[in-house]
Amino acid sequence: MTSLQPLNDSSAPTILVGVDFGLPNFDSELEELGLLAQTAGLNPVARMTCKRKAPDAALFVGSGKADEIKLLANQLGAVEVLFDQSLSPAQQRNLERKLELPVNDRTLLILEIFGQRARSHEGKLQVELARMQYLSTRLVRRWSHLERQSGGIGMRGGPGETQIELDRRMIGENIKKIKDRLTKVKRQRQTQRRQRERRDAFNISLVGYTNAGKSTLFNALVKAKAYAADKLFATLDTTTRQLYLGEAGRSVSLSDTVGFIRDLPHGLIDAFQATLQEAVDADLLLHVVDVASPHFSEQMAEVQRVLQEIGAADIPQVLVFNKLDALDETRRPHHLVDTFDLNGVQTPRIFLSAKNGEGLQALRSELARIVMGGTLPEGYAGDFPESHVASLE
Missing domain, CATH: 3.40.50.300 (P-loop containing nucleotide triphosphate hydrolases)
Known part of the structure; x- marks a missing residue:
């Protein structure tokens, strides 16, 4: 069962998708996802919800429902599909191949909003850490410069594999640096708290x-x-x-x-x-x-x-x-x-x-x-x- 609800027209249409797995508090109207999308600067044009007993391992919503989403996207000229639940890297990759559109989930959407709103040094560090940790599982599909890598005689593995390994190492090093800097921020906060405690x-x-x-x-x-x-x-x-x-x-x-x-x-x-x-x-x-x-x-x-x-x-x-x-x-x-x-x-x-x-x-x-x-x-x-x-x- 699928329900559709038209939203405002826009020049960059986004389709919102939510799956009801029978859990409490399912947002059947995708109201909150719509607000999040608008907060991030996206322009939703339709909402689609469906029911499943469990996520499809490959496409999250199953191949039939993915075909419906693709048809709706073509009809509305959508340029992106946004899911209300978190997708695994494999599900995200498979959906993008199936729909031939960028596919993102609630987790990345919240990260994007946090990235836009962080103002303090500490806030920016915290957002960057979360973003790095999220992207570290999606290197193959998120880093466009990898597509320019090519294999050759003497190279191990497929095209771009060495660059992916380098990027993984770089992200790992960045995560460690950010954590070290946040540890210093925590110490500074602890010092401030001790001062407040001394002042009763x-x-x-x-x-x-x-x-x-x-x-x-x-x-x-x-x-x-x-x-x-x-x-x-x-x-x-x-x-x-x-x-x-x-x-x-x-x-x-x-x-x-x-x-x-x-x-x-x-x-x-x-x-x-x-x-x-x-x-x-x-x-x-x-x-x-x-x-x-x-x-x-x-x-x-x-x-x-x-x-x-x-x-x-x-x-x-x-x-x-x-x-x-x-x-x-x-x-x-x-x-x-x-x-x-x-x-x-x-x-x-x-x-x-x-x-x-x-x-x-x-x-x-x-x-x-x-x-x-x-x-x-x-x-x-x-x-x-x-x-x-x-x-x-």
Whole structure:
């Protein structure tokens, strides 16, 4: 079964493909992939989804479905095909031969976006490491200059083999150099953290799904000018500022971190370990949630999964249900402050709009209470109108 959905017309059409293997949270509309594609500067013109029990070893979608994709691409004049799942090097190579078009996957797409957005020296190093690790498995098809290599008398193997070996060695050496430089960055961060500890600093990190409004909230709290936009992965580099809490009579350290996303490539998690270390070493996490998103429950679960993976799952959290301004009146909560059952733990929850400032003072008061050693408030886990509790919780 295949479903097609036309998208906007463009001069460089891209077809989006997703395969439903029966796993939970499959994005049947390929909405997030479309947003990622647009963020990277691509122009999707059609979406195609299909169901399979397991990936085809050679073509991922099988030969019949590959023929359908090729026909659709010819009809629409597509110049690229983008898959929502990660492809193996062999599957990617076979699909390109079959479709006679460039084929890329979600992993490379996220890497491209990260490469476009990284600004700091550390961020650029982290992106380059992840990109090198990804390309190291795809040397044969990604390095165009290899096609100019030719065999000859006395040469071992086929055309270009010696150059491929040289490139593999070069990439391996580059990966080692980048890792060494990132190790130095980690040491510098550790020194900075020790200095904060000596000053008895209380460290808070903003975490959450990409585009939940973390940077907008960060700017609203500390009057900073960190880049914030209504797009995926607007912020990649960790920014730290001092936040003064008048009710506590002291300042705390507030850090804005990179947003999480479904199926975040493991290489990126490893490469961004130095940045995500801000979350691991925090005394408190502000988990920012886009309450206006119909998928916010799944997004919260994905953030919890990544926090578990980086060793930050046991750090206390405050849930910040952001974008209150985007809810219509029938869906607004009765109270701005309550508690929410997060993995069996009653967790403080604040409803606010970082955009217009509603609820910001309630968040400041809650942070001051926690910094002064306050315990979790007695509360209730749901305060929406009854008809909307099930859908929002």
